[in-house]
Amino acid sequence: xxxxxxxxxxxxxxxxxxxxxxxxxxxxxxxxxxxxxxxxxxxxxxxxxxxxxxxxxxxxxxxxxxxxxxxxxxxxxxxxxxxxxxxxxxxxxxxxxxxxxxxxxxxxxxxxxxxxxxxxxxxxxxxxxxxxxxxxxxxxxxxxxxxxxxxxxxxxxxxxxxxxxxxxx
Numbered sequence: 001x002x003x004x005x006x007x008x009x010x011x012x013x014x015x016x017x018x019x020x021x022x023x024x025x026x027x028x029x030x031x032x033x034x035x036x037x038x039x040x041x042x043x044x045x046x047x048x049x050x051x052x053x054x055x056x057x058x059x060x061x062x063x064x065x066x067x068x069x070x071x072x073x074x075x076x077x078x079x080x081x082x083x084x085x086x087x088x089x090x091x092x093x094x095x096x097x098x099x100x101x102x103x104x105x106x107x108x109x110x111x112x113x114x115x116x117x118x119x120x121x122x123x124x125x126x127x128x129x130x131x132x133x134x135x136x137x138x139x140x141x142x143x144x145x146x147x148x149x150x151x152x153x154x155x156x157x158x159x160x161x162x163x164x165x166x167x168x169x
Contacts, residue, residue, distance in 0.1 A: 024039065030122070033138065034136070057142060059138070062111060
């Protein structure tokens, strides 16, 4: 693990000729979110992970503003599986929610999705759960995990992780 330093040469020597150009993010995080962000030069792999037909799971941890009523996650998951959940302004329903449960009851939840529409998790929390999203962190993209990396730290992805990612993408 290394601390990110903007003056530091972040690239593996075999990529120095590009000087950081040609790299793309695999998905995005909005300004208020933290967590795993993957950079790659493999365009087809990037597309296979973020495309709307993708089935790569993305796991998020969401800190909610505590309130007295507890949402019915089973009902929400059932509605998503039946294609009945829409977010404001979207013409198509959200893909089925893979998993939604509490990490800490009524305060921190975990959500696993196979899509990542613009601000989807925040919009789901606000529109469907009627809660305020206090913090959002992406923990995993497919088999690649944030692990113990802190904000600003990075690491190279192992070749075994790339192979596993290609296997699910």
